[in-house]
Amino acid sequence: INDKDLFPEFYKKKLARRLLFDKSANDDHERCILTKLKQQCGGQFTSKMEGMVTDLTLAKDNQVGFEEYLKNNPQANPGIDLTVTVLTTGFWPSYKSFDLNLPPEMVKCVELFREFYQTKTKHRKLTWMYSLGTCNIIGKFEPKTIELIVTTYQASALLLFNTSDRLSYSEIMTQLNLTDDDVVRLLHSLSCAKYKILNKEPNTKTISPTDYFEFNAKFTDKMRRIKIPLPPVDEKKKVIEDVDKDRRYAIDASIVRIMKSRKVLGHQQLVMECVEQLGRMFQARLQSNKKRIEDLITRDYLERDKDNP
Structure with missing residues (x-):
């Protein structure tokens, strides 16, 4: 593996998807x-991923505890089957989190689980990742x-139509408290893709802020159970951007370490030593190293030799 910093990020993303959406053969x-x-690569390479697998085992035990809590507190019954997977932030890929305005049915579920979790620990904060929920x-x-x-x-959007016959794009966005990008993705999946659960006015293939939506009561399908996917997001681009940012920090740290040790060093020699030092993790480009040296000079971490500028 040449880029030992890039591979684990991609592998971690794929592993997370397999674990969270039950696509893995098994934990073993x-x-x-x-x-x-x-x-092959050392413990540092796999430590977070091992933590992810352990998290899923602990989450299953946690779910059993939650179900026992509901049995022992009949008045706390949410009326909906709820499964919560509690994860450790430091192990998993970063996911965006929004303060989604949940429907009342879901608000009760969230509050009940929070009450249960506080009986187990008062020192941990739950952050809900609604973007991963089904x-x-x-x-x-x-x-x-x-x-x-x-x-x-998608569920939060659809449940709005239990109390409204017709909603505009802006009304849906306001009631859900989501960004434009997320609203476009979810409304496209419900009104323009394979399963048209919502009727859209005008009847076009794209989503516009001036559109109106109604529940499609005449919708049917040969199946009695269907999965409605969201349009995919370009995860590859995000992973590469995150790794590039980490690489900049790694190059900066390497240059500073070398200069603290050597005090004075020729530009070309510094670049080559940095490339060699980082070679175990990734193939540092000469141009990237030169840019980082210039940036460190600008930020007064380094200075040019007055006698040999």
Whole structure:
């Protein structure tokens, strides 16, 4: 593996998806692969990923505890089957988190789980990652009833139509408290893609801020259970951007370490030593190193030799 900093970021993203959405063969299989990677690349390479697999085991135990809590407190019944996966922030890839305005049914669930979790620990804060959530909701259409497997965002949008016949784009965005990008993605998936759960006015293939939406009561499908995916996000670009940022910090730290040790060094020699020092993790480009040296000079971490500028 040449870029030992880039590979784990991609692997961690894929591992997270497999673990969170039950696409993994089993935990033992994942641990076996991580053991082989650890032997090849070292413990630092796999420590966070091992933490992710352990998190899922602990989360299952946590869910059992939550179900026991509900049995022992009948008055706390949320009326909805709720599964919560509690993760450790430091192990997992970073995910964006928004203060989604949940429907009342979901608000009660969140509050109940928070009460339960506080009985276990008072020193940890829960941050809800609604972008990773899934919901099974029942769509009562005129031809027949269909179970819809959707994201938490999509479910929150659809449940708005239990109390409103017609909603504008801006009304949906305001009521959900989401960004334009997220609203466009979820409304496109519900009104312009394969399953048109919502009717859109005007009936075009793109989402506009001037659009209006209605529940499509005549929707039907041969299946009684359908999954409605969101349009994919370009995760590869985000991973590469994050790794590039980390590499800049790594190059800066390497240059500063070398100069603290050597005090005075020729520009070309500094560049080559930095490349050699970082070679175990990634192939540092000469041009990148030169840019980082210039930046450190600008920020007064380094200065040019007055006798040999």
